Amino acid sequence: MSLQLQPVQVATGSDDAESRLVYDDGLLVAVLVRLSGDHGADAGKWYLEAGFGPVDDPHPPTFADLHEAQDWIARQLEPQS
Amino acid sequence: MHQSLPTRSPLVRKLERFTSLSEADRAALEGIGSHVENVPAHRDLVTEGDRPRGVPLLLEGMAYRYKVRANGARQISAYLVPGDMGDLDVALINRVDHSVGTFSPCRVAWIKPETLADIQREHSAIARALRIGTLVDEATLREWLLNVGRRSSKERLAHLFSELLLRLQVVGLATENSYALPMGQAELADTTGMSSVHVNRSLMELRREGLIALTGRTLTILDVPALKALAEFKANYLHLEERGAA
Numbered sequence: 001m002s003l004q005l006q007p008v009q010v011a012t013g014s015d016d017a018e019s020r021l022v023y024d025d026g027l028l029v030a031v032l033v034r035l036s037g038d039h040g041a042d043a044g045k046w047y048l049e050a051g052f053g054p055v056d057d058p059h060p061p062t063f064a065d066l067h068e069a070q071d072w073i074a075r076q077l078e079p080q081s
Numbered sequence: 082m083h084q085s086l087p088t089r090s091p092l093v094r095k096l097e098r099f100t101s102l103s104e105a106d107r108a109a110l111e112g113i114g115s116h117v118e119n120v121p122a123h124r125d126l127v128t129e130g131d132r133p134r135g136v137p138l139l140l141e142g143m144a145y146r147y148k149v150r151a152n153g154a155r156q157i158s159a160y161l162v163p164g165d166m167g168d169l170d171v172a173l174i175n176r177v178d179h180s181v182g183t184f185s186p187c188r189v190a191w192i193k194p195e196t197l198a199d200i201q202r203e204h205s206a207i208a209r210a211l212r213i214g215t216l217v218d219e220a221t222l223r224e225w226l227l228n229v230g231r232r233s234s235k236e237r238l239a240h241l242f243s244e245l246l247l248r249l250q251v252v253g254l255a256t257e258n259s260y261a262l263p264m265g266q267a268e269l270a271d272t273t274g275m276s277s278v279h280v281n282r283s284l285m286e287l288r289r290e291g292l293i294a295l296t297g298r299t300l301t302i303l304d305v306p307a308l309k310a311l312a313e314f315k316a317n318y319l320h321l322e323e324r325g326a327a
Contacts, residue, residue, distance in 0.1 A: 059154045
């Protein structure tokens with residue numbers, strides 16, 4: 001699986017704006033937002049601002065970097081055995 | 082925040098908001114906590130699946146009821162402040178169905194169910210006040226359900242902070258607009274069903290709008306009417322003015 005990332009700015013109502021739309025084969029599956037300096041130890045991490053379909057999570061995770069985020073999203077999209 | 086501890090038992094202070102107590106009633110309540118235990122922060126007072134060991138009465142500190150999923154996700158469903166108790170009728174069940182943890186170091190009195198039953202039999206006003214307390218616990222749970230299900234991130238925190246202000250004032254642990262908030266953002270997140278990220282953003286918004294100030298672990302509500310209005314906070318469910326009711 002290959003995910004495509006598109007840089008965007010998201011109006012989160014905070015300083016967390018730098019974001020990526022994550023597409024899987026042309027379909028939007030997630031929005032990742034980079035946490036600003038307001039988040040202390042989590043600053044610079046990527047947060048699952050929104051996930052769609054199987055990527056939705058009531059306990060949205062944060063990731064150290066975009067690779068980790070993409071690995072996690074890819075796992076959610078794998079067909080359930 | 083430096084505040085002297087209430088001179089009377091927090092349970093007396095709380096129950097006197099529900100009904101008038103005689104000197105004998107008060108004396109019975111003051112003596113209720115003979116087995117007092119000091120519990121550090123972040124410990125379980127009660128763990129789901131345990132056999133009930135009695136009814137915990139919180140004398141100092143703050144605790145919370147919670148349930149946890151297999152993946153570690155946790156939902157906090159109630160806060161216990163001084164004067165609050167565990168379930169009165171816990172002796173009727175074999176295993177507890179949820180856990181109770183401490184946010185801060187707590188002093189806890191463990192009350193034997195038979196002691197509680199004796200007191201309620203001999204003191205009708207206490208029995209009445211304890212039953213009102215149980216109704217308030219249930220009403221608070223309904224209010225929290227509304228909070229988690231139907232309020233925005235900012236409104237959820239505004240509601241929680243408004244409620245705590247009143248509940249802590251009853252037991253003399255809040256000024257007119259300020260109190261110690263022992264829980265961190267992750268715990269606020271587990272209380273309000275949000276992520277820590279959203280809690281952090283919402284706290285910053287509330288600060289930016291001049292509604293709250295959070296310094297260390299002290300919360301100051303800078304505009305109490307505005308915070309309550311934001312949350313549509315109505316104190317009716319706490320039934321703090323029942324004393325006159327027959």
